[in-house]
Amino acid sequence: MSLQTPRILPAHLVAFHPSTARSSHTVRILGTVTALRGDTATITCGNNGDVTLILKPDSHLQMGKLVEIIGKVTDLDGGQGVGIRVLGSMDWGNPADCDYKIYEQVVNASHRFKTIFYDSDE
Amino acid sequence: MDSGFNNYGGSFGGGGGGGGGFVPGEMNSPAGGKSDYNNATLRPITVKQALDAIQPYPEAPYQIDSAEAVSVTFIGQVRNISSQSTNVTYKIDDGTGEIEAKQWIDSMTADTMDTDDGGKGPGQPGKNQIELNGYARVFGKLKSFGNKRFVGAHCVRPVTNINEVHCHLLEATAVHLFFTRGPPGGGKGEGAGGALGGGLKGEGAKGDASMGGMDDFAGKGLPAMSPVARRVFSLLKTEPQSNEGLHAQLIAAKLSLPMPDVARAGDELLTAGVIFSTVDEQTWAILEF
Numbered sequence: 001m002s003l004q005t006p007r008i009l010p011a012h013l014v015a016f017h018p019s020t021a022r023s024s025h026t027v028r029i030l031g032t033v034t035a036l037r038g039d040t041a042t043i044t045c046g047n048n049g050d051v052t053l054i055l056k057p058d059s060h061l062q063m064g065k066l067v068e069i070i071g072k073v074t075d076l077d078g079g080q081g082v083g084i085r086v087l088g089s090m091d092w093g094n095p096a097d098c099d100y101k102i103y104e105q106v107v108n109a110s111h112r113f114k115t116i117f118y119d120s121d122e
Numbered sequence: 123m124d125s126g127f128n129n130y131g132g133s134f135g136g137g138g139g140g141g142g143g144f145v146p147g148e149m150n151s152p153a154g155g156k157s158d159y160n161n162a163t164l165r166p167i168t169v170k171q172a173l174d175a176i177q178p179y180p181e182a183p184y185q186i187d188s189a190e191a192v193s194v195t196f197i198g199q200v201r202n203i204s205s206q207s208t209n210v211t212y213k214i215d216d217g218t219g220e221i222e223a224k225q226w227i228d229s230m231t232a233d234t235m236d237t238d239d240g241g242k243g244p245g246q247p248g249k250n251q252i253e254l255n256g257y258a259r260v261f262g263k264l265k266s267f268g269n270k271r272f273v274g275a276h277c278v279r280p281v282t283n284i285n286e287v288h289c290h291l292l293e294a295t296a297v298h299l300f301f302t303r304g305p306p307g308g309g310k311g312e313g314a315g316g317a318l319g320g321g322l323k324g325e326g327a328k329g330d331a332s333m334g335g336m337d338d339f340a341g342k343g344l345p346a347m348s349p350v351a352r353r354v355f356s357l358l359k360t361e362p363q364s365n366e367g368l369h370a371q372l373i374a375a376k377l378s379l380p381m382p383d384v385a386r387a388g389d390e391l392l393t394a395g396v397i398f399s400t401v402d403e404q405t406w407a408i409l410e411f
Contacts, residue, residue: 090255105288
């Protein structure tokens with residue numbers, strides 16, 4: 001089976017943390033870039049909070065852009081909670097062009113009706 | 123299999139009534155005459171559904187949720203583009219799996235057509251150019267070669283609006299629920315948002331029973347059963363008939379289903395006690411009180 005990357009919201013990060021028994025820790029998340037700090041960045045996911053990203057050298061995120069991140073859920077340095085190590089990113093341009101509510105529904109539906117989206121790992 | 127969904131589409135668009143149900147005389151293709159070409163349903167799916175699709179027997183049309191899915195459409199990121207002289211193969215990843223979409227190059231159109239569609243032939247530069255790691259929407263048919271499943275693509279076009287991606291995933295979910303649980307209940311013509319919202323939120327009670335109703339009556343009266351049985355029941359419900367009910371052959375013709383499927387659905391409905399046989403074992407009517 002090829003790699004599956006469940007779409008999530010910040011609230012679900014913990015569920016995909018390596019300490020849980022899941023087979024996959026690679027996720028997709030959508031958010032607006034609100035802070036860039038060299039090798040880390042923060043994205044804001046609608047009204048669902050922020051996520052800290054650990055960037056890779058060739059990820060070129062731009063402030064204020066909507067980005068879709070594919071990455072692995074990891075612990076942040078210094079015990080600052082859970083973040084995402086970026087494996088790939090996709091720039092979707094202006095956040096105003098995206099209705100974040102639709103994404104929230106997608107996350108909701110894709111986890112509720114899992115059979116058509118993801119293999120069960122339980 | 124498609125006709126049911128067409129009805130669904132109708133009620134989606136805000137059509138009132140019981141959301142679904144079968145308009146008499148709408149389907150006129152005889153049971154025997156169905157082929158890939160008659161079945162023009164375009165079904166939105168996820169890549170995982172494409173990979174999970176089953177063939178009831180070799181060379182048969184693929185089925186998803188026990189409904190024939192001849193033409194499908196999905197959206198994903200292009201992970202690889204491999205251009206050969208006769209075709210272009212795109213590897214598409216939508217987060218639920220990966221599948222290859224093979225688009226044949228029509229040398230006629232590739233050479234002569236220079237419309238504002240941009241690169242008419244696959245792989246040609248133009249404003250509809252597919253980019254690596256960009257999103258693309260694929261329209262095509264499920265195929266397999268050896269053990270490898272792929273999609274014979276009619277059309278691959280880039281997707282630039284993220285809402286289209288999300289909308290597609292919700293659409294795929296809605297269609298999946300339609301085939302597994304029947305048309306959305308309570309159809310008050312609320313339009314897409316309402317119908318889908320209802321489907322998603324009404325899910326509170328887990329399990330396939332009593333989720334989607336045929337319409338007000340059927341939804342509540344019908345226990346959990348296969349989609350085919352639901353369709354047979356719905357036809358019996360809506361089709362004008364004498365008190366002798368409908369013959370299985372007629373049902374098969376109306377629904378464009380093979381007889382064995384209808385017979386099985388009949389058994390299911392008979393066992394559930396919602397229909398009864400009238401003049402002979404193959405003629406059924408709805409058991410009403």
